[in-house]
Ligand code: NZQ
């Protein structure tokens with residue numbers, strides 16, 4: 001087990017009706033003026049925004065609003081938000097929405113404390129040293145941004161989507177009201193489930209050796225996500241299944257699912273699949289992050305599994321009940337005589353990757369890049385962005401090059 005630092009400073013307020021207590025929690029934390037940040041209208045249509053505003057009013061917390069954050073949020077609106085936060089002298093940023101609203105809010109929170117252009121943080125020209133507090137009202141379990149140290153922003157002018165990571169940008173407060181997620185369209189529900197599973201897998205497949213405490217937590221969370229997903233796809237208003245997904249989404253990305261599996265001082269996982277996917281959403285902001293991951297992750301797994309087959313065997317056994325086969329097993333009496341130990345491992349790994357991909361497809365996620373409108377001629381552009389964001393070589397589970405990335409994209413077309 002490698003050394004690690006785990007700090008999850010967010011206060012989580014979870015359950016039915018917590019949306020109506022946002023104001024009193026903010027007031028108790030000493031906040032007096034909030035900048036509400038929201039997306040393209042779902043929180044208006046569902047009444048969630050009105051409930052949050054009513055709770056602020058009741059608690060004597062004044063507010064200003066910035067709506068219109070698009071999925072895969074863009075730096076232009078962040079700049080507007082920074083100007084608004086300063087002009088209105090707000091003391092807390094309050095996203096009401098998903099990862100896009102939360103990341104836009106986090107970006108405003110760091111931009112408001114910085115004299116230069118906020119894009120500097122994503123262009124790696126500045127590091128975060130100060131940040132306004134963020135309190136998040138989560139409407140979709142997916143990104144885990146409500147507890148993560150990460151903030152992902154696109155810049156259409158330069159055609160990039162980049163991450164900025166800092167411990168300072170973990171939200172101070174997160175409101176997790178599962179009933180808010182009843183209105184999610186099936187595609188967004190499924191993309192969210194895929195994203196949370198991917199956050200756990202990026203850490204599980206870090207390339208480090210087993211940490212049983214963390215591995216059991218990770219595989220247990222994924223099993224629970226699969227079970228709950230099957231329930232909500234059939235019954236979108238099932239409170240307990242929605243609640244499970246909401247909490248799994250947070251635990252998947254606050255860092256607890258990777259303790260001991262990271263390389264100290266570096267990333268707490270491999271994160272290559274996220275890198276490959278972010279280039280898809282940079283290419284076309286209409287591509288939903290989770291949907292891109294549903295295509296990329298299995299393709300990456302098929303490309304790299306031979307680097308650490310034992311991790312795939314553990315994953316297959318724990319998540320899907322696919323019996324692991326010890327590559328050194330002497331007694332092959334229970335295996336077909338024709339099957340060599342190597343073949344048995346290969347088959348178990350293939351079955352594991354197939355099972356994962358079939359699950360993603362079963363909840364409505366795409367199988368190929370073609371379904372997302374990405375074709376072979378786009379690959380050079382994807383690789384150009386990847387080179388800016390990840391360099392010429394990347395990955396801890398397996399060290400990959402841009403040529404490997406090309407192979408993975410091509411295999412997923
Ligand atoms: O924009 P509105 O109208 O609100 O509609 C949204 C949007 O169309 C809709 N939606 C959200 N909650 C709803 C709802 N519709 C009905 N009922 C509800 N309760 O769902 C759509 C997707 O929303 P979005 O916020 O984009 O989804 P998600 O939470 O998946 O966030 C995706 C963004 O987060 C980034 C992704 O790259 C992407 O930009 N990520 C952020 C991370 C982080 N900060 O730690 C980690 C992730 O790996 C990810 O990269």
Ligand code: ZN
Nearest residue numbers: 143195198274
């Ligand atoms: Zn993600």
